[in-house]
Amino acid sequence: MAHLLIESTAKTPHINFNGQTGLFEIRGMSCSEYAFNFYKPVFDWLDNYVKNPNEKTTVNVQLKYFNTSSAKCILQMFERIGALQDQKRFIEVNWYYERDDEQMIADGENYSVLLGLPFKLKELGSS
Amino acid sequence: MSKYDLPVSHVPVFKAMSPGSILLKYQGSVTTEVIDSLLAIVLYRLECIEQNINVRKKIYSILMECAQNICLHVDHVIEPDLDTSSGYLSLESSLGGYQIISANFVHNTRKKRLTDMLECINAQKTNDDLKKLYNEVMANKIFGARGGGGLGLIDVARKSTGKLNYSMDTINNHYSFFTLNVAIKKY
Numbered sequence: 001m002a003h004l005l006i007e008s009t010a011k012t013p014h015i016n017f018n019g020q021t022g023l024f025e026i027r028g029m030s031c032s033e034y035a036f037n038f039y040k041p042v043f044d045w046l047d048n049y050v051k052n053p054n055e056k057t058t059v060n061v062q063l064k065y066f067n068t069s070s071a072k073c074i075l076q077m078f079e080r081i082g083a084l085q086d087q088k089r090f091i092e093v094n095w096y097y098e099r100d101d102e103q104m105i106a107d108g109e110n111y112s113v114l115l116g117l118p119f120k121l122k123e124l125g126s127s
Numbered sequence: 128m129s130k131y132d133l134p135v136s137h138v139p140v141f142k143a144m145s146p147g148s149i150l151l152k153y154q155g156s157v158t159t160e161v162i163d164s165l166l167a168i169v170l171y172r173l174e175c176i177e178q179n180i181n182v183r184k185k186i187y188s189i190l191m192e193c194a195q196n197i198c199l200h201v202d203h204v205i206e207p208d209l210d211t212s213s214g215y216l217s218l219e220s221s222l223g224g225y226q227i228i229s230a231n232f233v234h235n236t237r238k239k240r241l242t243d244m245l246e247c248i249n250a251q252k253t254n255d256d257l258k259k260l261y262n263e264v265m266a267n268k269i270f271g272a273r274g275g276g277g278l279g280l281i282d283v284a285r286k287s288t289g290k291l292n293y294s295m296d297t298i299n300n301h302y303s304f305f306t307l308n309v310a311i312k313k314y
Contacts, residue, residue: 031191067195068265
């Protein structure tokens with residue numbers, strides 16, 4: 001399956017989803033007021049990916065800021081990825097945060113609970 | 128003359144440039160491009176002046192939601208004696224924290240929905256209640272025609288101090304004037 005590669009802008013994140021390896025990366029700012037328009041191609045790509053997924057999918061999320069419009073889209077994105085659990089596929093989510101960033105930690109924990117999907121919370125710069 | 132020997136007319140400018148004062152004050156036509164520019168300036172200034180990452184991120188997030196909320200409501204229609212495309216956004220710091228004020232015209236057809244939402248948010252008794260409301264709206268998959276997901280004001284309430292302080296004043300048969308005043312404590 002092809003890559004999904006979207007370059008970052010000042011308010012939209014870098015997206016690099018590799019369908020062959022199952023390594024998904026999203027990083028940067030996600031602050032567009034039209035977040036759904038940005039994430040729609042991501043949803044479409046994931047809808048195809050889940051039809052023939054890898055045994056293991058790793059999702060690395062490293063966002064500096066995300067607005068509430070993006071928060072909804074991130075939930076929808078993870079709902080699609082989380083559906084892989086029903087197919088007995090392994091999902092690893094690494095949710096990165098800056099040192100002392102309590103809100104980003106709380107957001108990661110909240111998504112994890114809402115989705116029933118374990119998130120590994122990882123401080124940036126630590127091994 | 129002030130104790131700094133400035134001409135009286137320069138004192139307001141000097142005060143505005145002093146620490147613990149205005150970080151942003153904008154009044155004028157609101158477009159996505161204007162908002163993006165203002166937010167970029169504030170992001171840079173906050174990185175310079177606010178060392179606490181949690182306070183910094185709260186301020187930026189709230190300001191962003193307020194700014195994008197203005198964008199949701201501005202109309203580019205001709206109304207006698209009323210510039211419905213204009214809005215107001217300010218960020219000021221003080222010893223104890225920060226204050227964000229946003230203001231804009233709201234078409235009367237959207238007024239009740241907005242005030243109902245604000246009242247619903249202010250009726251939440253605890254942060255856990257706000258979080259529950261936030262999660263309910265986050266999961267509803269509804270987006271407005273102008274991109275809003277209905278979460279912005281809930282998030283502002285979660286990240287600010289106290290209830291949302293707002294006013295909604297009727298201007299004429301078509302428009303009201305909405306002002307939101309948000310406080311963020313440093314400690």
